Amino acid sequence: MQKLRRDRYENQYRFTVQRSETLAKIGKYTVTVTDECGNESVYEFEILKAKKPVNIGLIIAFVVSMMIAVGAATFLIIKKKHEG
Numbered sequence: 187m188q189k190l191r192r193d194r195y196e197n198q199y200r201f202t203v204q205r206s207e208t209l210a211k212i213g214k215y216t217v218t219v220t221d222e223c224g225n226e227s228v229y230e231f232e233i234l235k236a237k238k239p240v241n242i243g244l245i246i247a248f249v250v251s252m253m254i255a256v257g258a259a260t261f262l263i264i265k266k267k268h269e270g
Contacts, residue, residue, distance in 0.1 A: 209233065 209215055210233065217229045 212233050214232045219227045
């Protein structure tokens with residue numbers, strides 16, 4: 187198995203990173219991977235905005251409450267038409 191050195195440059199500061207490290211912070215990155223023979227691969231990228239998790243429970247509660255509101259409004263309209 188090859189030994190690799192992984193360097194990350196964040197805002198022009200050098201960090202050595204672990205194989206399992208995840209880069210998720212907003213910013214510009216340059217990742218340099220060097221094997222034991224000195225071969226290098228350089229990857230540059232930018233993370234613009236971190237994803238926010240979607241709250242499925244909140245979406246379901248909103249949809250259900252809207253269905254109840256529409257159902258109640260329909261019931262009241264029909265009831266008022268039959269009385270009048």
